[in-house]
Amino acid sequence: MTIAVAKMTFEDFLSYDDGTDNWYELENGDLIAMPAESELNRRIAMFLVATFLKLGISFDRLSMKTEVAVSSTRLSVRVPDLVIFSDEGVAALAGASRSLVLLDMPPPLLVVEVVSPGQENRDYRYKRSEYAARGIAEYWIVDPMQQRVTVLEWVEGLYEEAVYSGDDPMASPLLGNLNLTATQVLQVG
Numbered sequence: 001m002t003i004a005v006a007k008m009t010f011e012d013f014l015s016y017d018d019g020t021d022n023w024y025e026l027e028n029g030d031l032i033a034m035p036a037e038s039e040l041n042r043r044i045a046m047f048l049v050a051t052f053l054k055l056g057i058s059f060d061r062l063s064m065k066t067e068v069a070v071s072s073t074r075l076s077v078r079v080p081d082l083v084i085f086s087d088e089g090v091a092a093l094a095g096a097s098r099s100l101v102l103l104d105m106p107p108p109l110l111v112v113e114v115v116s117p118g119q120e121n122r123d124y125r126y127k128r129s130e131y132a133a134r135g136i137a138e139y140w141i142v143d144p145m146q147q148r149v150t151v152l153e154w155v156e157g158l159y160e161e162a163v164y165s166g167d168d169p170m171a172s173p174l175l176g177n178l179n180l181t182a183t184q185v186l187q188v189g
Contacts (some may be wrong), residue, residue, distance in 0.1 A: 010075045014098075023065065026077040027126070034079060040144055041114040044185060045081045048112060048142075052084065055175055061085045067100040068108065070130035075103070078127055081142075083108035084174070103134075110138040110174050115145065128152065132159050138174045142185055149182045 007029030008016070016024070016031065023034040037045075049062055061084055067077050077100070085093070085108055092105040101108065111131055113123045123141050131139045132154055139159060141150040152159035153173045164170045164182040172178045 007074070010069075010077075013077060014100075023079055025079050026075075027122075028074045028076055035116050035119065037081075038116065041081070041116060044114050044142055044144065045112070047185065048082055051180060052175075055177055057084060060090055061087070063099060065099070066108075067098070068111070068134070068136075069101060069103050070127075070134045071103070076130065078130065080108075080111040080127075081114045082112040084110040107134045107136045109136070110140065110172075111136050112140040112142060115141060115143040117145065120145075124150075128159060132157065138172065144186055147182070147186055149185055 008026060008031050009029070010026065013024075013026040013031070025032045025034060045064060049064070052062055053059065063083050063085065064081060065079055066083050067079050068083070070076050070078055083101075086106055089101065089106045089108060093099065093101070113127060115123045120143075123143075128139065128141075132152075135154060137154050139152040139154075141152070143149070148163055148165040149170060151162050151164065151170060151172055153162075162171060167181045167183050170178060170180045170182060170185075
């Protein structure tokens with residue numbers, strides 16, 4: 001759902017406050033209200049946080065709902081469900097008053113989007129090209145409706161994809177010690 005008719009600048013977005021706790025993305029100058037998370041989507045994200053912690057990724061390198069500036073037709077801001085930062089990314093955000101990764105900061109190493117109904121184009125198409133342009137090394141699209149997990153690896157400016165469903169072991173270029181299947185990710189709770 002588009003909120004603003006006039007194109008919003010990045011500076012306008014940074015200072016925007018409608019007095020609610022709603023989350024918004026900035027998409028080519030349009031303020032886009034984020035749909036409320038379903039319980040399944042929240043559980044999937046929490047399961048992945050727990051899994052990444054068990055793999056030895058320190059808690060300070062994990063974040064949920066961190067804003068990420070991306071280049072599109074205009075400067076845009078996305079709010080992935082989960083990110084993994086490099087040590088440099090953690091250092092760049094140290095002391096920040098807002099969890100926002102600007103274009104001059106190191107990009108997250110991995111971004112996870114859990115697809116919500118009606119958001120498929122944004123996650124599979126638009127965010128894919130924006131995250132690739134941002135140089136995010138790995139992008140996971142977790143799709144409870146299609147019962148699949150797509151792992152995209154950034155190679156020379158484009159994503160190469162591997163799609164997992166059922167009990168096939170998932171592979172992650174970033175997380176070599178991953179011992180996970182799509183069924184485990186999608187059937188939480």
